[in-house]
Amino acid sequence: MATFQLLFLLLVSCVVSLHHHLSPCQIVQMDVFCSDLDLRSAPVDLPHGVQTLDLSCNHVLNLTEETLAYRTRFHHLNLHSNKIHFIQPGLFKDMPDLKVLDLSKNHLNVFALSKFNVGPLTAVESLDLSSNGLYTGMSDYFLADSPSLVTLSLNSNSITKIAQNTFSGSLSLKKISLHNNVILEIEDGAFDSLNLLTELDLSKNSITCIKDFNLYNLKVLNLSKNSMEIFQSINSTRFYNLLYLDLSENKLLYFPLLPRNNVLEYLDISRNQLQSISTSESPENNTKVYLKHLKYLDISYNQLKSIPESSFCFMRSLEVLNVSNNCINSFSITTQGLLSKVRIINLSYNSLQSLTFEKNTMLSLENLFLQGNGLTTLDHNVFQGLPSIKYLQLQQNNLKICASEQKQCMPELTDQDYQHPPSCVFFSSVRNLQFLYLSDNNLLTLPANAFANTSLKLLDLSWNPGLDMEKDSLSGLEHSLVDLLLRENNISSLNTDLSSLRSLKHVDLSTNLLTSLPMWNKESSIESLNLQNNNLVTLEYSTMLTLERSLKTLYMGSNPLSCCKNLGFVHMVQHSAVDVPDIDSVTCLHDEFSEPVNIKKVTQEMCHKQSTQNYIIAVVVTLLIVMIVLALFVKRCHSKKRKHNRSFRA
Numbered sequence: 001m002a003t004f005q006l007l008f009l010l011l012v013s014c015v016v017s018l019h020h021h022l023s024p025c026q027i028v029q030m031d032v033f034c035s036d037l038d039l040r041s042a043p044v045d046l047p048h049g050v051q052t053l054d055l056s057c058n059h060v061l062n063l064t065e066e067t068l069a070y071r072t073r074f075h076h077l078n079l080h081s082n083k084i085h086f087i088q089p090g091l092f093k094d095m096p097d098l099k100v101l102d103l104s105k106n107h108l109n110v111f112a113l114s115k116f117n118v119g120p121l122t123a124v125e126s127l128d129l130s131s132n133g134l135y136t137g138m139s140d141y142f143l144a145d146s147p148s149l150v151t152l153s154l155n156s157n158s159i160t161k162i163a164q165n166t167f168s169g170s171l172s173l174k175k176i177s178l179h180n181n182v183i184l185e186i187e188d189g190a191f192d193s194l195n196l197l198t199e200l201d202l203s204k205n206s207i208t209c210i211k212d213f214n215l216y217n218l219k220v221l222n223l224s225k226n227s228m229e230i231f232q233s234i235n236s237t238r239f240y241n242l243l244y245l246d247l248s249e250n251k252l253l254y255f256p257l258l259p260r261n262n263v264l265e266y267l268d269i270s271r272n273q274l275q276s277i278s279t280s281e282s283p284e285n286n287t288k289v290y291l292k293h294l295k296y297l298d299i300s301y302n303q304l305k306s307i308p309e310s311s312f313c314f315m316r317s318l319e320v321l322n323v324s325n326n327c328i329n330s331f332s333i334t335t336q337g338l339l340s341k342v343r344i345i346n347l348s349y350n351s352l353q354s355l356t357f358e359k360n361t362m363l364s365l366e367n368l369f370l371q372g373n374g375l376t377t378l379d380h381n382v383f384q385g386l387p388s389i390k391y392l393q394l395q396q397n398n399l400k401i402c403a404s405e406q407k408q409c410m411p412e413l414t415d416q417d418y419q420h421p422p423s424c425v426f427f428s429s430v431r432n433l434q435f436l437y438l439s440d441n442n443l444l445t446l447p448a449n450a451f452a453n454t455s456l457k458l459l460d461l462s463w464n465p466g467l468d469m470e471k472d473s474l475s476g477l478e479h480s481l482v483d484l485l486l487r488e489n490n491i492s493s494l495n496t497d498l499s500s501l502r503s504l505k506h507v508d509l510s511t512n513l514l515t516s517l518p519m520w521n522k523e524s525s526i527e528s529l530n531l532q533n534n535n536l537v538t539l540e541y542s543t544m545l546t547l548e549r550s551l552k553t554l555y556m557g558s559n560p561l562s563c564c565k566n567l568g569f570v571h572m573v574q575h576s577a578v579d580v581p582d583i584d585s586v587t588c589l590h591d592e593f594s595e596p597v598n599i600k601k602v603t604q605e606m607c608h609k610q611s612t613q614n615y616i617i618a619v620v621v622t623l624l625i626v627m628i629v630l631a632l633f634v635k636r637c638h639s640k641k642r643k644h645n646r647s648f649r650a
């Protein structure tokens with residue numbers, strides 16, 4: 001019995017190895033993978049029932065029965081990146097199971113020139129003809145008889161026109177990609193007969209205008225990177241299924257005229273030439289369409305000067321609003337319920353001078369991006385009115401931070417205060433605030449308790465040269481603050497006690513004027529510390545030892561360290577687990593070397609030698625002094641003796 005089993009096993013392994021031996025391809029059950037093997041055709045020993053054949057990246061020129069080893073039971077044929085310029089007409093007719101056919105990156109334009117029809121693609125559901133140099137009309141030879149085709153890619157060809165009958169032989173199409181062609185014209189009704197079409201990618205073409213958009217079943221339409229000046233739907237009350245519309249990187253001057261009866265959720269009009277939110281030049285023709293389901297609106301990189309609050313009446317489900325990189329100078333939401341679902345507002349890189357959120361308006365706002373606005377004045381409690389705010393980007397403005405004591409003493413605001421708002425803003429008691437970016441604001445002072453009663457995890461105060469941080473400025477953050485960034489602040493000594501910040505893990509103090517390390521105690525849990533480009537000469541070794549217990553990464557380059565006064569640190573860098581990514585620029589100064597010495601090359605002996613020398617010199621000098629003193633003493637004794645002698649003589 002055992003011998004029989006052994007024999008059987010041997011036989012099986014023999015058959016398997018036979019397969020592997022005969023063909024260079026990898027065979028996994030009924031799937032054969034022959035990619036990138038310099039083949040001109042499939043191996044003749046292909047298994048009979050082969051279902052998947054991957055012949056991609058080879059040198060197939062002619063696609064015939066012979067090149068496919070006369071097999072016909074394929075489900076999946078991958079022939080991309082060959083040099084196919086001829087297909088035997090009717091080749092696929094006898095492949096009743098062929099569902100996926102990838103012919104991308106070949107020379108099928110040559111085949112199309114011969115004006116042969118590829119013949120019926122009876123069962124093919126997915127056809128990839130991208131990158132074949134096909135131009136207008138050539139796709140007809142492949143699509144004329146493709147009744148099962150669902151997904152078609154004609155990306156990266158040279159098609160200039162979609163004719164009315166282009167898809168008349170492939171009426172099951174659901175998804176068509178025509179990205180990266182040179183389409184200038186779409187004939188009336190070209191897509192009309194495709195009742196199942198839900199996704200159409202026309203991005204990166206040369207379409208200038210769509211005036212009668214009427215593809216009711218479409219769910220995704222991508223018109224990004226064309227030259228569109230106008231997008232208008234036909235005036236109809238019919239229901240449109242459109243969910244995603246990408247009109248980014250075009251030349252739209254007016255807001256698109258969208259279908260009235262829509263469920264649009266995503267609209268991208270970024271990088272166009274919109275100057276207002278209106279749908280036409282004249283106020284009377286400015287049709288407002290309700291976008292009741294719109295969640296995402298990107299109108300960044302346009303030329304908008306304002307966005308009236310009323311625009312948002314038409315889109316009350318909005319969750320993400322990007323209006324950055326425009327010329328907006330005022331943004332105000334005063335009506336409750338208007339943008340009550342908005343989570344993200346990106347207003348960065350405008351020229352905002354005023355920003356108003358009335359109480360209880362922006363209840364869901366979590367992320368607010370306001371960088372690069374040159375903002376100088378804000379309602380001092382503007383952020384306290386945002387109950388969900390977590391993430392605030394305020395870099396590149398001109399804000400001042402109010403001292404928190406001021407708040408308690410501040411009388412109730414009068415109307416006059418609103419006309420002359422105080423030129424500072426409060427961050428304390430913005431309860432859910434976790435990430436705050438205040439770099440590059442010309443901040444000069446950071447008052448005590450500036451961030452009390454917040455949940456700050458990250459605080460970026462970099463690039464505020466001359467910033468004077470009060471001793472208690474970070475108090476209240478003991479248990480929350482993890483990241484603290486203080487780069488390029490011209491700080492010569494830190495008077496804020498960082499050791500009480502128990503959760504602090506990442507500290508960036510690079511490019512300052514520090515001459516000594518900030519104090520840290522046993523409780524510190526710093527994991528990464530950046531001290532690059534400061535004025536550090538001697539490092540407190542006890543502080544380094546304290547840090548070493550938690551430290552994982554240390555940046556220390558470009559400091560005038562002394563080699564011999566930091567031997568403890570040198571040892572730590574050379575032997576501990578702390579990673580010093582900029583180690584090549586960590587150098588120190590040594591009397592005997594004119595150039596700074598890399599920290600990796602410093603040895604104990606270098607400093608001992610020096611001290612031994614000093615020792616010898618000291619001994620020699622002492623000896624000399626002793627000898628001189630002795631000599632003097634002896635001399636005096638002698639003369640005294642002589643005197644004595646003399647007196648004796650006398």
Ligand SMILES: *[C@@H]1O[C@H](CO)[C@@H](O)[C@H](O)[C@H]1NC(C)=O
Pocket residue numbers: 061062086
């Ligand atoms: C490819 O087919 C063409 C036309 O049938 C023929 O002239 C040519 O010799 C074939 N080339 C190869 C490499 O089989």
Ligand SMILES: *[C@@H]1O[C@H](CO)[C@@H](O)[C@H](O)[C@H]1NC(C)=O
Pocket residue numbers: 179203204222223224225244245246
């Ligand atoms: C539209 O096409 C562009 C360019 O190919 C692509 O970057 C973008 O993600 C597409 N948009 C959508 C909504 O798929």
Ligand SMILES: *[C@@H]1O[C@H](CO)[C@@H](O)[C@H](O)[C@H]1NC(C)=O
Pocket residue numbers: 235236287
């Ligand atoms: C659209 O059609 C309606 C009637 O169906 C008409 O009242 C309205 O003026 C039309 N709008 C435009 C812009 O033509």
Ligand SMILES: *[C@@H]1O[C@H](CO)[C@@H](O)[C@H](O)[C@H]1NC(C)=O
Pocket residue numbers: 282285
């Ligand atoms: C308003 O639209 C109508 C029809 O679309 C057009 O005939 C008329 O000239 C437009 N008016 C203006 C002021 O643009």
Ligand SMILES: *[C@@H]1O[C@H](CO)[C@@H](O)[C@H](O)[C@H]1NC(C)=O
Pocket residue numbers: 270298300320321322344346
């Ligand atoms: C606009 O902002 C949103 C959210 O912040 C972001 O996802 C999107 O990429 C931005 N648009 C551009 C064009 O950068």
Ligand SMILES: *[C@@H]1O[C@H](CO)[C@@H](O)[C@H](O)[C@H]1NC(C)=O
Pocket residue numbers: 300301322323324325346348369
């Ligand atoms: C805000 O929008 C700009 C494009 O206008 C984008 O570059 C930036 O990444 C967005 N900010 C965030 C945080 O999404």
Ligand SMILES: *[C@@H]1O[C@H](CO)[C@@H](O)[C@H](O)[C@H]1NC(C)=O
Pocket residue numbers: 404428429449452453
């Ligand atoms: C923090 O909150 C407490 C309790 O609500 C309050 O007494 C205290 O004044 C607040 N501190 C600051 C600086 O706002």
Ligand SMILES: *[C@@H]1O[C@H](CO)[C@@H](O)[C@H](O)[C@H]1NC(C)=O
Pocket residue numbers: 465466490492
């Ligand atoms: C940085 O500090 C130095 C010396 O403390 C001072 O001379 C210089 O003006 C400061 N630079 C700035 C930009 O504050």
